[in-house]
Amino acid sequence: MEGMKMLAEERQQMILEMLKANQFVKVQEICSQTHGSESSVRRDLQTLEEKGLLERVHGGAKINYTLQNEPDMFGKASQHPHAKELIGKQAAQHVKPEDVIFLDAGTTTLAMVDYLPQDQGITVVTNGILHASALAERHIKTIMVGGLLKETTKAIVGVDALNQLSKLRFNKAFLGINGVDQDGYTTPDPDEAAIKEFALTKSQVTFVLADSSKFNKVSFVNVAPLNAATIIVEKLSAKLLHSFKSQTRIEEVQE
Template identity: 30%
Template sequence: MQRHEYILKKLASKKHIEVLELCETLKVSAVTIRKDLKLLEEKGLLFRTHGGASLESPYINEKAVIDKEKISVEEKNGIAQAAAQRINENDSIMIASGTTVQALSKFIKPKNKLTVITSSLYVVLHLIHDKNIEILQLGGYVRHSSASVIGAYTTHILNNISCSKLFLGVDGIDFEYGLSTTNLEEAQLNQKMLEAAQKIIVLADSTKFGKKSFAKICNINRIDEIITDSGISASNKRKLEEKGVKVTVV
């Protein structure tokens, strides 16, 4: 069928395509396109996602931080540099785990005092030599795959903490499911961090959109801002803004 050939050809060049775009181009209803996508998925030719289709599986498996560091390096550094500009003098911030927020620590150069609360061991190693930075390392069990701490001890400390901003990394961003990560205890820690911060800033490269993982962190409308790269689609940017989320593209 010509429609199917067009969809697969479009996916080969774009990696992800949306139902509404296909409807406008092919002049057919959303119901027809969804049937096409379902049939192509059953043949193993694509993966259906919320509002579209992708050549990549939307489900994420856990990867070690040493492997994740090698993915989208330039994009992550750009996002991290933009995030560093959100930090004010004499600020108190929280940095979660993940390679993008870990990159943020490389660009933090405070002129005056800065307090950093973090679950990430790598963040501590990056910041420990700066005498202007007071570090609160959260304690608990160490996750080898992420080089960060999790567990009841970690979340207990957060009961008595408040900070201005949380810089949060995620494994997946799905408009129905929300923000997610591969580890349930990590997600629970992130939820506790959300409660302790006045502003939630998510650092995520554009490959995270349309993906979901095992453990949900929160709904999209729970966050204040997403800093991402220019690979974000116009429709995803619009959807975020419609939910009241500020989108910064670097």
């Protein structure tokens, strides 16, 4: 992009990348990197602050650390367990005989495992350590993606994992997510975001499993736009349902 002006969305993405690397960035540094005017950059910072993605300070912006905070796997599992169980059960109904599916390392996708069909020839690819163990106990054919183990979420991430995924194709992908807002799906960690985004591109159909607490929440890294997946949720208020259903398919749990 050197020597060329960027679109606002491109500038804002670069600002977030600069913040991820440096924690703090000056307005003039952003102007230099993006070839944007100071007024444009300040508008970008205001937009990103309103979304909760950064905090404006004198002369620039600093990272919003709450966007990167992520409970460990067991902390996540204790949050909204009944909703996750309902969502996991409903999501499993989409799996058909002989399907090849991808489960990412989320706690809601982990709730799917007990409801997946046995003895129907399905194959599950996962980057979740706990998922692979649970699948093996149920004698479901499982392919474990290899790579760098992320301690907190027990997820396999990194270049090696992406290289393996690049050779695979899925009938369906099931992804957990940290934030769902009008701009799309977000998650705190860039490495996990890369896995989710890559799996989505390799799948014929993608489902995002998100309990209602994730709606109108934003995390640090964009994964995909809303229309890239069907959302399975336990139940939404009429207001939330109305605001999101025009942009993507919403599937509420049928108890």
